[in-house]
Amino acid sequence: MAQALRSDPVGLIIREKEPTNLETPFDQVDSFLTPTELFYIRNHFHAPALELATYQLRIDGAVTNPFSLSYEQLRAMPSETRVATLECAGNSRVFLIPQAAGVQWELGAVGNAEWTGVPLGALLERAGLEEDACEIVLEGADRGTPKEPPVPRGPISYARSLPRHKALQREVLIAYQMNGRDLPLDHGYPVRAVVPGHYGMASVKWLTHVHVVREPFRGYWQTSDYGYWDELDGNPVRRALGEVQLKSEIARPRVYERIAPDQAYRVSGAAWAGETDVTEVAVSTDGGQTWTAAEFLDPVRRHAWRRWTFDWRTPAEPGRYTLLSRAKAANGSVQPDQHEPQYGSYVVHHALPIEVFIDDRTGASV
């Protein structure tokens, strides 16, 4: 078995050198599957170096038959391959006004890949969930001291929980391949979770421990970070982020791109959702006054994005124009016009304004 390679982050944008946080230049999205080397990387701590020979995945807690699996044993189990879009819950944060704390992602903390592994449900079946098993905590081998308060005494391991019903769905994988090859180090080598329909923080990398618990998990990344204030009977209550919210993004043109007047221009992008399907994308090239339906390049496929295009005749009049895209989904939801303030610095899923310049000096050197 080949040694884990750092994926070559060809063309990625540096957001943080160490721990590694790199963004996909979203205008380069032109395939249904994001090439592995262009896939965004969001690490919380230094990527741990796990050895295949000694790797163990432990499944324990509220189960009748706790057990551990070696890497070879995991690979020997029946596998499934699924396409899933992963989006960082902080994607597009740079669009927030005023600026919110955290990595200033533009549009590219999202990607769509093919994942191969063993359904988490198969492991939980083998372990035998106790009747009062409530959540499944996924714990990675990456450890450190987090930054955002309140901060527990550290260092701590990266860990997130899934509700029991979600953990048992067949699409949740304990994955060892991405786009047909072994996971690169920065994508969780040798084994990670992939939780389609949830924000990326749920897809724990360098997974070494599946812990079944009897009460809702209240770890750091479930309460301090990746949380938001909801309201219950007039009182604020802290909730953990989970399901991806409906979103579309424009890949081309780029923000502040200069475009020739009175020409054919193919606007393109992608749209995705959580536990529903994207059914419609509309585009506005006049700041939201009028909207026209875009065409999909990809069919409906639950948990995978749908790329779309829109053929724009650019205005004859030079000036600044604002493009927007807005998705609708099968469950009736519509992408909002504005950021939903309860989500704070996360879930930036409103129709994002892409300002461009119609300019007849397009050929000029800039």
Place this chain on the structure above:
Amino acid sequence: MAQALRSDPVGLIIREKEPTNLETPFDQVDSFLTPTELFYIRNHFHAPALELATYQLRIDGAVTNPFSLSYEQLRAMPSETRVATLECAGNSRVFLIPQAAGVQWELGAVGNAEWTGVPLGALLERAGLEEDACEIVLEGADRGTPKEPPVPRGPISYARSLPRHKALQREVLIAYQMNGRDLPLDHGYPVRAVVPGHYGMASVKWLTHVHVVREPFRGYWQTSDYGYWDELDGNPVRRALGEVQLKSEIARPRVYERIAPDQAYRVSGAAWAGETDVTEVAVSTDGGQTWTAAEFLDPVRRHAWRRWTFDWRTPAEPGRYTLLSRAKAANGSVQPDQHEPQYGSYVVHHALPIEVFIDDRTGASV
């Protein structure tokens, strides 16, 4: 007189939407003068809307003849035009490990422009400096509450001081034009300071007040922000950033660029310094083991950058390669190999590693 236009930030990278902080994509630097619309924007607060008809510049404090000037009066004075490179003191911060707080600038919070205005020294001469005049405080019309502690009771105006001797040098301009046209709003319309040889924070925009003081100024941007810890007899002492430190940057290739093997590739970049001249730039394509002199495209011109190129025969062997550039200056200084820790999150002027991928799949779609 035309109304102030927001400069069209064609192709700029968003770092913060409001207040506006936009970065030049440094790989697009291919002219001696940075086009105004590609010039980085670093605002601390919302850009104030000053009216030409009511604009006044007040010069007062430790002077014998305090006075105010209207915009028309300023324009009627003898002017000078000078080329100067302005670099934000936080430029290249994203290269720091561990990450430092602040805007995560890559390579493009620097630009070179031609500035037209009245020498500050001419105004100070007319005002008549008192003998004990010590520093000249430049105050802008932009106001707000800053973020980094310790924070005074706000809101406060953006203000920075210059030592008397620097303020009297002919190159320090009270400028109203940039690259031959009136200043755009985000570059300080209608009037700003331009302090060649100092980091950008000294070139106060939307300038409305020149205040001559009798003791060293200890304002927020002189002590809390844009400051660093120096040492005096074993004790830490807080100093204000001032003179630009010698630096070169590679514009092409970009970080993580994919490049074909065994080909001619023109590496290019720029180098600049404070109160000295860049005399030499060397390039390494093997992570610093060997160095070769680059060729300058621009002559020596105090306070302006010098672009340079280096013709590289790319390696036949695919893999990851680290490029570096290193400048030397007439005063004997050499660009350091590592970040100088006393500067904290500022003055990131060491030889910055540009990692690239030699890859024969260069033609492949990515």
